[in-house]
Amino acid sequence: MFCSTRSIGLLGLEPFLISAEADLTRAIPSFDIVGLPDAAVRESRDRIRSAIKNSGFDFPERKVVVNLAPAGTKKAGASLDLAICVALLQAAGQLEGDFSSMAFVGELSLGGEIRPVHGVLPMALGAKQLGIASLFVPYENGAEGAVVQGITVYPVKNLAELAEHLRGTHTLSPAQPLPEGELPSGPLPDxxxxxxxxxxxxxxxxxxxxxxxxxxxxxxxxxxxxxxxxxxxxxxxxxxxxxxxxxxxxxxxxxxxxxxxxxxxxxxxxxxxxxxxxxxxxxxxxxxxxxxxxxxxxxxxxxxxxxxxxxxxxxxxxxxxxxxxxxxxxxxxxxxxxxxxxxxxxxxxxxxxxxxxxxxxxxxxxxxxxxxxxxxxxxxxxxxxxxxxxxxxxxxxxxxxxxxxxxxxxxxxxxxxxxxxxxxxxxxxxxxxxxxxxxxxxxxxxxxxxxxxxxxxxxxxxxxxxxxxxxxxxxxxxxxxxxxxxxxxxxxxxxxxxxxxxxxx
Structure with a gap:
């Protein structure tokens, strides 16, 4: 079965849309990622496998091929973990729904927690420009992404919490920007x-x-x-x-x-x-x-x-x-x-x-x-x-x-x-x-x-x-x-x- 989700990549400060395409076929079990991934992206195979198993899901014993499009642009960093994982679970029939208006950003731990990543603010700005309605980010990056108006940013703590939201059994609250008084601004020398x-x-x-x-x-x-x-x-x-x-x-x-x-x-x-x-x-x-x-x-x-x-x-x-x-x-x-x-x-x-x-x-x-x-x-x-x-x-x-x-x-x-x-x-x-x-x-x-x-x-x-x-x-x-x-x-x-x-x- 074939499914696709979206994420946001960065070239410097310039955002671009990434499609994480997952395809499952009956063959000798394997897990390959193509589309010019760097070492951090290739290593996501082990992180995703463990995160799925430790979050109460079954990792599909199939031949898994993930393509990161556009294939000609190099993909770097661990921020694509979450999008790849959601596409894989959807292709395996363990998540259902239309995720075409959503984008997913975050690094997975072996236990299924979603760890913070760099560049969430320009990613959120890019997601808005690219027509994304909802952006799911690590919990610690929520306030950073919420600075952008016109897009709903959801902070997520772990994979199980995200699955409950996508299934409709438990709805996440959108992130809110920090109030002005809580922003750090120490005294300057006079x-x-x-x-x-x-x-x-x-x-x-x-x-x-x-x-x-x-x-x-x-x-x-x-x-x-x-x-x-x-x-x-x-x-x-x-x-x-x-x-x-x-x-x-x-x-x-x-x-x-x-x-x-x-x-x-x-x-x-x-x-x-x-x-x-x-x-x-x-x-x-x-x-x-x-x-x-x-x-x-x-x-x-x-x-x-x-x-x-x-x-x-x-x-x-x-x-x-x-x-x-x-x-x-x-x-x-x-x-x-x-x-x-x-x-x-x-x-x-x-x-x-x-x-x-x-x-x-x-x-x-x-x-x-x-x-x-x-x-x-x-x-x-x-x-x-x-x-x-x-x-x-x-x-x-x-x-x-x-x-x-x-x-x-x-x-x-x-x-x-x-x-x-x-x-x-x-x-x-x-x-x-x-x-x-x-x-x-x-x-x-x-x-x-x-x-x-x-x-x-x-x-x-x-x-x-x-x-x-x-x-x-x-x-x-x-x-x-x-x-x-x-x-x-x-x-x-x-x-x-x-x-x-x-x-x-």
Whole structure:
């Protein structure tokens, strides 16, 4: 007898429909799975056999052939166990009914329990798009799948419970999303804890308001890492659409620790020993890398010159395009990578080149070699370059409280709203396309003259010109000014001057 059920597969974040077709014939008992299964799918034969027997069913002593269609697409992971098992029981006559509007996702244990799997949120979104009415998922994944509206998601604990629901003897309750108050969102570090560094804080505010990439250069102990870790606290809260995007990436990566949507912007700080694949994603079944896990948030690279040249160069295309494409022999997988890149570095190996009081012990050649580890093409993709100077004693001892993250965030949110009203299709100024640059960045006469002088004197490239214009647009937005004025251009040019000081570019 032949029967078929449905499941959902993923290529990166892209869902596709899988038909689990089971056929039973009178022949020497065997169990084969075809349709380009990987090792985890092939091993499901033993899991399914034991789960069926330990759940009160009879495993058919027939020749069993299961085909996973489409046969030309590789199937990976244990999430197909449940769909294969239901198709097999239906073909054996132990389950009856029309399951064509249903999809089944879950890994089976030997005892018949249904274990959680990765990627349920994008699977649920895909099931809705593909016209599936009901999706059965592991109990622990229920709240995650219930985030999607327009499809009924049933959380299932074990195979026997699922069989009772399909027979109509006991009805499962649909999953419900977690209430807003139950979603995990721990406190973020606050800028009020950072003494002094007003210039650096201003640069971080500009970067947050426009979504610009940022590089901080300064001696050890000046607070570069401390400042970077507080950047998420002044970024605007994630919108619902952004939360869904970020949660999908974490779900596929197996890093989702709760059933609800992620509400805080990601902050990823990989160690400098990370490989290029660790940054951009990869593996035999490609998983998202650090730049995708930081999507809609911050990717912080501390001690930037210590990262391998290959790893840093691998960031160039994702930073420019906002997506990472991983090519394999059997598939091309795309993950999102719209991040704010924040780098921090010392000016030399010893860290004290240009320090006002401590002498640098490095030779000029050593300083040059150290700085040259950061390539020109990567440096040109970083909008703001900020020099973080040592903090004076008076700043530490001052009783005056520092400005809190909440106060800075209000200005950032107001600037982002100003940008949204001007260009509703663009989230922030860093994403303004060249076609809208002139329209979005009108200059008064003084600003135009100043920008022309800076362009000619500094020998700016076309990319640097665009980034200065976008930064000036953000600074003007913080001032609630529709027109970019000379002070806005002056501050933006200042943020592009350190590469001339240290790299002579």
């Amino acid at each position: 800028f009020a804890e950072v003494k002094g560094q007003q210039a650096a804080k201003r640069g971080l505010e500009v970067a947050a308001a426009g979504g610009h990439n940022l590089l901080m250069i300064g001696p050890p102990g000046t607070g570069k890492s401390m400042l970077a870790k507080r950047l998420p606290s002044i970024l605007p809260p994630l919108s619902y659409e952004e939360s869904v995007e970020v949660t999908q990436v974490y779900s596929v990566g197996g890093l989702l620790t709760s059933g609800g949507l992620l509400r805080q912007r990601p902050f990823r700080a990989p160690h400098h020993t990370v490989s290029p694949a660790g940054l951009t994603g990869g593996g035999s079944s490609p998983k998202p890398g650090e730049i995708s896990l930081a999507h809609r948030g911050v990717l912080f690279l501390d001690e930037l010159p210590e990262f391998s040249r290959q790893a840093m160069e691998a960031l160039r295309q994702p930073l420019e395009d906002g997506v990472v494409t991983i090519s394999r022999a059997n598939a091309r997988i795309t993950y999102p990578s719209q991040v704010m890149l924040v780098g921090a570095m010392n000016p030399c190996p010893c860290g004290y080149y240009g320090h006002p009081t401590r002498p640098c012990t490095c030779s000029p050649a050593a300083v040059t070699r150290y700085l040259s580890r950061v390539s020109g093409p990567l440096l040109s993709r970083i909008d703001l370059h900020i020099e973080v100077q040592p903090v004076e004693y008076e700043a530490f001892s001052s009783p005056t409280p520092e400005e809190s993250s909440q106060e800075i965030q209000k200005r950032v949110i107001a600037a982002r709203e100003f940008q949204r009203l001007r260009n509703p299709s663009i989230l922030c100024n860093a994403q303004i396309p060249p076609s809208l640059l002139r329209q979005s960045c009108p200059l008064d006469d003084g600003a135009d003259r100043l920008l022309k002088a800076a362009f000619e004197r500094m020998g700016l490239s076309g990319r640097a010109y665009e980034r200065i214009l976008k930064m000036a647009r953000t600074i003007a937005d913080l001032d609630r000014s529709e027109v970019i004025r000379a002070p806005h251009i002056s501050e933006a040019v200042q943020y592009r001057s350190l590469d001339r000081k240290y790299w002579n570019r």
